[in-house]
Amino acid sequence: xxxxxxxxxxxxxxxxxxxxxxxxxxxxxxxxxxxxxxxxxxxxxxxxxxxxxxxxxxxxxxxxxxxxxxxxxxxxxxxxxxxxxxxxxxxxxxxxxxxxxxxxxxxxxxxxxxxxxxxxxxxxxxxxxxxxxxxxxxxxxxxxxxxxxxxxxxxxxxxxxxxxxxxxxxxxxxxxxxxxxxxxxxxxxxxxxxxxxxxxxxxxxxxxxxxxxxxxxxxxxxxxxxxxxxxxxxxxxxxxxxxxxxxxxxxxxxxxxxxxxxxxxxxxxxxxxxxxxxxxxxxxxxxxxxxxxxxxxxxxxxxxxxxxxxxxxxxxxxxxxxxxxxxxxxxxxxxxxxxxxxxxxxxxxxxxxxxxxxxxxxxxxxxxxxxxxxxxxxxxxxxxxxxxxxx
Numbered sequence: 001x002x003x004x005x006x007x008x009x010x011x012x013x014x015x016x017x018x019x020x021x022x023x024x025x026x027x028x029x030x031x032x033x034x035x036x037x038x039x040x041x042x043x044x045x046x047x048x049x050x051x052x053x054x055x056x057x058x059x060x061x062x063x064x065x066x067x068x069x070x071x072x073x074x075x076x077x078x079x080x081x082x083x084x085x086x087x088x089x090x091x092x093x094x095x096x097x098x099x100x101x102x103x104x105x106x107x108x109x110x111x112x113x114x115x116x117x118x119x120x121x122x123x124x125x126x127x128x129x130x131x132x133x134x135x136x137x138x139x140x141x142x143x144x145x146x147x148x149x150x151x152x153x154x155x156x157x158x159x160x161x162x163x164x165x166x167x168x169x170x171x172x173x174x175x176x177x178x179x180x181x182x183x184x185x186x187x188x189x190x191x192x193x194x195x196x197x198x199x200x201x202x203x204x205x206x207x208x209x210x211x212x213x214x215x216x217x218x219x220x221x222x223x224x225x226x227x228x229x230x231x232x233x234x235x236x237x238x239x240x241x242x243x244x245x246x247x248x249x250x251x252x253x254x255x256x257x258x259x260x261x262x263x264x265x266x267x268x269x270x271x272x273x274x275x276x277x278x279x280x281x282x283x284x285x286x287x288x289x290x291x292x293x294x295x296x297x298x299x300x301x302x303x304x305x306x307x308x309x310x311x312x313x314x315x316x317x318x319x320x321x322x323x324x325x326x327x328x329x330x331x332x333x334x335x336x337x338x339x340x341x342x343x344x345x346x347x348x349x350x351x352x353x354x355x356x357x358x359x360x361x362x363x364x365x366x367x368x369x370x371x372x373x374x375x376x377x378x379x380x381x382x383x384x385x386x387x388x389x390x391x
Contacts, residue, residue, distance in 0.1 A: 025081030173326030
């Protein structure tokens with residue numbers, strides 16, 4: 001374990017920033033207070049350039065090393081919170097009703113800010129580090145917005161790195177893996193139209209409730225019988241609603257909603273095609289009409305081999321060999337850092353949050369004991385990735 005002494009001295013200050021942001025969570029792109037706080041700190045630290053409004057409300061800071069160079073590394077943190085009423089009872093609980101930092105983005109932002117302060121003070125690297133503070137990770141694709149706003153072209157970023165805390169991994173531990181680490185997340189609606197009628201006379205109806213049950217069962221065979229069993233896909237129906245509230249009416253229409261998750265683009269596309277085909281054919285078999293409205297969400301988050309190997313080496317210098325899992329299990333949750341990895345090369349890693357409540361839980365809280373490890377990782381990433389004697 002090697003917590004950088006420059007970081008250790010800053011931990012109380014970084015913790016105070018984190019808890020202040022926790023008190024004032026903001027949603028989606030409406031992160032004006034947080035973005036203003038970040039931009040103000042970056043200017044105070046002496047960043048060579050601070051740009052606001054990238055991807056609507058994103059903030060970017062450029063830190064040049066003490067030796068000029070052409071290499072540019074990007075490091076990203078997310079700033080937005082969730083529409084959850086906090087139940088932690090902490091003295092720094094959310095003061096914004098119905099909003100809380102239930103995913104730890106307050107910690108992510110504070111750690112990258114702390115690392116930026118240390119980088120600005122010492123600049124022990126050759127080239128430039130671009131610190132990226134992104135809005136709207138949870139819902140609206142702020143990562144995509146920043147990419148489309150010219151993030152990589154404008155700042156010359158050649159590789160990019162992301163980090164997310166993860167409950168269940170001990171504090172001071174890191175999890176990384178080559179290739180897909182988080183899934184694509186697509187959404188769909190299925191509308192089944194049949195023939196309504198009296199529940200006591202089903203022979204005169206086309207029973208949309210029965211057909212919906214058959215559809216739900218049938219689409220599970222996509223995972224078990226269509227997709228390669230060594231690949232990963234999840235299809236979940238998350239809601240069912242009919243156009244009738246009565247006990248004695250077979251409804252004319254039933255709408256189902258759900259999500260499809262896959263770790264690779266080929267599996268994602270195969271599962272989407274099969275979903276539409278299965279739904280339409282099952283409905284037709286029973287005399288009903290089916291419509292599938294499919295919306296592709298975030299793509300898979302896929303780290304590149306060279307940059308994962310490098311990030312693993314960096315994590316081991318911070319946490320020690322035994323505290324770094326270089327083959328951590330992939331998650332079927334999604335992350336819009338995927339858009340940045342689609343636009344560039346790099347790595348996404350997990351940082352242990354200890355035995356806390358799960359992400360998106362009203363009693364979750366980012367573990368401030370993780371701050372020193374996350375900041376030390378960012379600082380080491382800059383200094384090892386842009387060494388003074390090898391640019």
